[in-house]
Amino acid sequence: MREVNIMVGGILELVPLDQLRTRANQIWIGVDYGATFLLDHGITPQVALGDFDSTPAPLLQRLEERGISLTTFPPEKDYTDTQLGVKRAFLDYQPDWVNIYGATGGRLDQLLSNLYFPLLEEFQPYLDRLRLIDRQNEVTYYWPGEYTIEKLPEMKYLAFVNLTPVKGLTLPDEKYRLTNFDAEVPISWSSNEFVGEVNHFSFQDGVVAVIQSRDWGAR
Amino acid sequence: MREVNIMVGGILELVPLDQLRTRANQIWIGVDYGATFLLDHGITPQVALGDFDSTPAPLLQRLEERGISLTTFPPEKDYTDTQLGVKRAFLDYQPDWVNIYGATGGRLDQLLSNLYFPLLEEFQPYLDRLRLIDRQNEVTYYWPGEYTIEKLPEMKYLAFVNLTPVKGLTLPDEKYRLTNFDAEVPISWSSNEFVGEVNHFSFQDGVVAVIQSRDWGAR
Numbered sequence: 001m002r003e004v005n006i007m008v009g010g011i012l013e014l015v016p017l018d019q020l021r022t023r024a025n026q027i028w029i030g031v032d033y034g035a036t037f038l039l040d041h042g043i044t045p046q047v048a049l050g051d052f053d054s055t056p057a058p059l060l061q062r063l064e065e066r067g068i069s070l071t072t073f074p075p076e077k078d079y080t081d082t083q084l085g086v087k088r089a090f091l092d093y094q095p096d097w098v099n100i101y102g103a104t105g106g107r108l109d110q111l112l113s114n115l116y117f118p119l120l121e122e123f124q125p126y127l128d129r130l131r132l133i134d135r136q137n138e139v140t141y142y143w144p145g146e147y148t149i150e151k152l153p154e155m156k157y158l159a160f161v162n163l164t165p166v167k168g169l170t171l172p173d174e175k176y177r178l179t180n181f182d183a184e185v186p187i188s189w190s191s192n193e194f195v196g197e198v199n200h201f202s203f204q205d206g207v208v209a210v211i212q213s214r215d216w217g218a219r
Numbered sequence: 220m221r222e223v224n225i226m227v228g229g230i231l232e233l234v235p236l237d238q239l240r241t242r243a244n245q246i247w248i249g250v251d252y253g254a255t256f257l258l259d260h261g262i263t264p265q266v267a268l269g270d271f272d273s274t275p276a277p278l279l280q281r282l283e284e285r286g287i288s289l290t291t292f293p294p295e296k297d298y299t300d301t302q303l304g305v306k307r308a309f310l311d312y313q314p315d316w317v318n319i320y321g322a323t324g325g326r327l328d329q330l331l332s333n334l335y336f337p338l339l340e341e342f343q344p345y346l347d348r349l350r351l352i353d354r355q356n357e358v359t360y361y362w363p364g365e366y367t368i369e370k371l372p373e374m375k376y377l378a379f380v381n382l383t384p385v386k387g388l389t390l391p392d393e394k395y396r397l398t399n400f401d402a403e404v405p406i407s408w409s410s411n412e413f414v415g416e417v418n419h420f421s422f423q424d425g426v427v428a429v430i431q432s433r434d435w436g437a438r
Contacts, residue, residue, distance in 0.1 A: 011435065106434075107355055108355075109356075109378030113409040116405050116407055136325055136327075185339070185382070188328050188335050213329075214326075215325070
């Protein structure tokens with residue numbers, strides 16, 4: 001199982017540092033200030049990219065001295081920072097999973113851009129191999145089908161969010177159940193919980209995000 | 220113009236305290252710990268409601284002693300805390316605008332629930348009179364039509380987010396323009412900016428959220 005990790009230069013206080021340590025030997029891509037953040041935490045990314053307009057010159061030099069492959073984009077570009085990282089991850093490494101850190105918190109327009117971009121035609125081929133991760137949340141994406149999901153030990157809550165219109169959403173064995181639900185608008189079925197360590201869900205049309213989460217300060 | 224404000228007991232560090240001071244003499248509704256937070260900041264809410272399971276007994280007593288109308292709900296209820304506050308605001312006060320504080324940050328399932336609930340049939344009549352506000356963001360909602368929007372002096376960025384499929388989204392005079400754009404999936408057109416103090420937009424079908432935002436630490 002090949003995992004590639006992307007550190008975006010967002011709200012870095014929300015990054016779970018324990019996961020960085022666990023994944024230190026995996027492949028890392030640093031976007032903008034995210035590359036410097038990785039070096040500061042003992043991880044040398046294979047690739048650094050971005051406009052680097054928030055990275056001071058000495059820090060940029062440090063990236064170069066470490067032999068990191070550096071790609072610079074103009075500040076006004078066709079892709080967001082997160083999208084640039086994801087394109088690079090899939091084109092260079094053929095990963096089974098791409099974990100995205102630093103993409104949540106703060107400005108809601110950026111957060112929603114990071115939540116929604118897998119729905120764009122260009123990124124749809126990657127949709128079910130992407131995870132957004134911060135200290136309180138892990139988001140995964142699903143095409144129509146029947147699924148078994150496993151509880152993350154550190155998380156308490158489980159949520160199903162139809163990011164698009166959905167048909168037949170069924171939660172058969174969670175704490176709060178749902179049978180064959182159709183919705184024309186997005187709904188966040190929040191604050192559900194696993195019953196046991198493994199639960200199931202299914203739907204026939206649309207895209208559903210699953211969010212496992214916990215309260216701030218938990219654990 | 221009658222404005223009613225709701226303080227939800229979310230991530231209260233994100234609440235813009237300067238706005239609380241400005242709105243101190245308006246009507247306030249405190250939900251759960253939000254009611255205590257208001258008292259702590261010199262505002263006596265007209266109404267307090269919630270399950271209050273995160274409010275210690277002495278603080279609950281303080282609310283009662285201030286003569287605040289207190290309504291208690293069981294922890295497992297049919298509405299979220301935010302929805303309870305919004306229902307109460309519209310049923311009791313016939314407001315022109317309802318400003319919601321404390322509803323962002325932290326758990327993404329709760330944030331999305333707070334972002335999406337105006338799309339539910341029961342809340343659609345209120346959709347274009349709701350605002351979600353935190354230190355970095357102000358979100359408003361629009362039905363199809365042609366609109367003039369004003370720049371909030373404290374915000375830098377402007378974003379258009381079709382929360383549902385959209386037809387004909389046109390941004391004629393913003394920094395980054397868009398003409399007659401159709402989308403089947405939600406897209407966050409983030410990091411746009413006003414040109415001048417007033418700009419326009421229009422669309423023919425769907426629901427669009429407008430987000431004005433700024434970086435953390437700005438101003």
